[in-house]
Amino acid sequence: MLETVIFFLFAAVAVVAGLAILLSTNIVRMAYWLIAMLISVAGLYFLMGAYFLGVIQILVYVGGVAVLLVFGVMLTSRQLAPRLRPGPGEALWLVVVATVLLIGLILSVTHARFDQGAIVASNSVAEIGHSLLGDFLGPFELASVLLLVALLGAAYLARPKAPVQGAQQRKGTAI
Amino acid sequence: MTYIPQRPPVQYKGLSLVIARLATWLGGIVIPLLLQLAWPVFIAAIVVIVAFVWVVGRFINPLLPWIVRDFIVVVGLLAFACIVAIIGIWGERKVAGRIQSRLGPMRTGVWHGWAQSLADGLKFVQKEDLIPREADGPLFRLAPYIALVPAFCAYLALPFGVGWVFRDADVSLLFVLAMLAIEVLGVIMGGWASNSKWSLYGAMREGCQLVSYEIPMGLSLLAAVAATGSVSLVQLGEAQSGGWFSWLIFRNPFLFFAFFTYYVASLASCKRSPFDLPEGESELVAGFHTEYSGFRFVMFFFAEYVAMFAVSALATIIFLGGWHSPVGGPSTPLWFLIKSTFLVWVQMWIRWTLPRIRIDQVMHACVKYLLPFTLLLFLGSSLWQLIDNPTHPVFEGFAHLLHYGLGVIGLLLLGLYFAGMVYGYWNRNRLVGQMARKHLPGA
Numbered sequence: 373m374l375e376t377v378i379f380f381l382f383a384a385v386a387v388v389a390g391l392a393i394l395l396s397t398n399i400v401r402m403a404y405w406l407i408a409m410l411i412s413v414a415g416l417y418f419l420m421g422a423y424f425l426g427v428i429q430i431l432v433y434v435g436g437v438a439v440l441l442v443f444g445v446m447l448t449s450r451q452l453a454p455r456l457r458p459g460p461g462e463a464l465w466l467v468v469v470a471t472v473l474l475i476g477l478i479l480s481v482t483h484a485r486f487d488q489g490a491i492v493a494s495n496s497v498a499e500i501g502h503s504l505l506g507d508f509l510g511p512f513e514l515a516s517v518l519l520l521v522a523l524l525g526a527a528y529l530a531r532p533k534a535p536v537q538g539a540q541q542r543k544g545t546a547i
Numbered sequence: 548m549t550y551i552p553q554r555p556p557v558q559y560k561g562l563s564l565v566i567a568r569l570a571t572w573l574g575g576i577v578i579p580l581l582l583q584l585a586w587p588v589f590i591a592a593i594v595v596i597v598a599f600v601w602v603v604g605r606f607i608n609p610l611l612p613w614i615v616r617d618f619i620v621v622v623g624l625l626a627f628a629c630i631v632a633i634i635g636i637w638g639e640r641k642v643a644g645r646i647q648s649r650l651g652p653m654r655t656g657v658w659h660g661w662a663q664s665l666a667d668g669l670k671f672v673q674k675e676d677l678i679p680r681e682a683d684g685p686l687f688r689l690a691p692y693i694a695l696v697p698a699f700c701a702y703l704a705l706p707f708g709v710g711w712v713f714r715d716a717d718v719s720l721l722f723v724l725a726m727l728a729i730e731v732l733g734v735i736m737g738g739w740a741s742n743s744k745w746s747l748y749g750a751m752r753e754g755c756q757l758v759s760y761e762i763p764m765g766l767s768l769l770a771a772v773a774a775t776g777s778v779s780l781v782q783l784g785e786a787q788s789g790g791w792f793s794w795l796i797f798r799n800p801f802l803f804f805a806f807f808t809y810y811v812a813s814l815a816s817c818k819r820s821p822f823d824l825p826e827g828e829s830e831l832v833a834g835f836h837t838e839y840s841g842f843r844f845v846m847f848f849f850a851e852y853v854a855m856f857a858v859s860a861l862a863t864i865i866f867l868g869g870w871h872s873p874v875g876g877p878s879t880p881l882w883f884l885i886k887s888t889f890l891v892w893v894q895m896w897i898r899w900t901l902p903r904i905r906i907d908q909v910m911h912a913c914v915k916y917l918l919p920f921t922l923l924l925f926l927g928s929s930l931w932q933l934i935d936n937p938t939h940p941v942f943e944g945f946a947h948l949l950h951y952g953l954g955v956i957g958l959l960l961l962g963l964y965f966a967g968m969v970y971g972y973w974n975r976n977r978l979v980g981q982m983a984r985k986h987l988p989g990a
Contacts, residue, residue: 374614398683400683400686400739401683401686404686404732404736407732411729423716423717423718423722424717424718424721427718427721427722427725428721430725430726430728430729431721431724431725431728434725434728434729434732435724435725435728435729435731435761436728436758436761438732439728439731439732439735439754439757439758440754440758442732442735442736442739442754443735443751443754443755443758446735446739446747446750446751446754447751496717497717497718497778498776
């Protein structure tokens with residue numbers, strides 16, 4: 373009874389926050405709605421007994437990613453914020469991507485089997501660690517390499533725009 | 548002639564009239580009376596609290612359904628957090644006074660101004676709740692709650708002793724860290740929503756400082772976790788029973804330094820000096836809470852002190868033996884409180900001793916020195932697990948030697964501290980002025 377009430381509480385917050393991310397035009401508000409959604413999803417994880425997952429969700433997404441997101445967004449001007457609306461070209465792309473995602477989501481939901489019993493998931497941190505560095509070592513390492521590549525790419529994109537002396541000369545000769 | 552906008556006089560009617568009358572009566576009669584009777588009230592409060600706890604534990608607790616029990620415990624934890632903040636604020640001012648050769652609050656209450664925080668709170672409640680016209684209203688109102696509530700939530704998983712914990716989760720250490728990580732969002736939110744340059748600068752500093760210092764903080768704790776093989780705070784504390792030499796801080800040299808790196812990073816994470824850039828009074832008027840007044844400001848202030856105790860409690864549980872006695876006596880929550888309070892006190896001591904450093908120095912110190920150093924400590928502590936293993940008899944003697952050697956170093960540091968204390972007490976007349984000397988103990 374109480375569990376159901378709490379589930380619907382968290383689920384309602386998650387859905388409302390998700391809608392608010394889409395409908396809000398203020399980019400900082402969007403970031404905070406995203407945080408509200410992440411925390412309520414973490415609450416759902418807690419409710420299901422997946423404490424490790426919920427805690428990691430808060431620690432990584434809220435404490436790390438969301439703080440960086442808000443930090444970056446704060447540097448944008450407040451006067452620009454209300455004009456945050458997609459143009460016609462962007463809207464087309466959005467519709468295409470959203471349709472593909474929606475079809476995938478509907479297919480996965482309709483093909484899911486809800487009649488199976490609860491998965492007996494290992495809740496202990498030790499078991500999760502053993503499986504991460506045992507059975508799933510390959511995907512785990514792949515994910516970390518992917519993250520490293522993303523980090524290097526971000527550092528490359530964010531490098532100082534002022535060209536180095538040699539690069540400037542080459543550009544000059546090319547033109 | 549300059550135009551000074553004037554507010555219309557406040558008209559009290561209905562509920563506001565009752566509240567105003569009550570406040571006048573409280574402020575005029577009851578509070579002075581209570582202050583006159585400060586000692587009896589203080590002792591009576593302690594007696595009532597102890598009696599309440601005893602009655603609840605002895606008779607009521609077994610009969611209650613769990614939801615009511617949870618409610619009572621949460622209210623108790625909330626009260627504890629508030630008491631921590633109230634005593635912490637008063638203590639901070641007393642420590643500041645002593646370090647700067649003055650008295651600090653002396654008048655409110657009878658004994659050394661102990662009721663100063665209560666009086667301040669009463670004053671703050673009466674203050675006008677100002678919200679700047681150009682501020683982002685909802686976020687501005689929400690921010691103090693986002694700062695205070697997670698800091699309090701950290702206490703839900705914090706064990707005060709075996710069995711003295713609200714929820715003994717398997718991942719309680721990570722839970723506490725996650726809650727402390729949410730707290731920064733409130734600060735950033737308040738700073739941005741204020742729509743003021745000072746606030747925004749404070750919030751930005753807080754953001755970049757916290758994100759970078761979270762990594763050395765987590766890595767230092769990870770070294771201790773790798774040494775015990777558990778992220779449950781109760782198990783981490785229980786792994787250190789015995790005496791002072793079985794505390795994790797003395798287990799190997801890497802953990803010894805990990806304690807200090809954790810402590811430095813925790814100073815940065817709850818914006819304590821020398822990392823109190825987000826509210827640098829000398830350059831940003833009051834940093835992220837420049838625009839806050841009244842009780843919203845109090846909530847930010849409370850959040851800081853509640854978080855201070857939380858990080859000190861983490862350091863106590865993980866490195867300093869938690870609720871275990873250093874000499875092998877009974878393990879009680881009292882030891883936990885004593886050690887945590889000591890660490891909070893050291894935070895205050897550091898604040899009033901060290902000057903504030905610049906933001907580029909903060910980042911430089913973290914990224915170039917603290918982060919590689921903690922990585923090294925983590926690596927070393929992990930490798931030490933191979934050596935500190937009974938199956939390797941070659942290293943056993945060496946490990947024991949280092950184990951006790953580190954303990955002796957720790958004791959020497961503590962002894963040095965006490966020697967300094969005694970020296971300061973002996974030479975107290977050289978430091979303080981005529982007025983302060985009369986109030987010092989032993990005058």
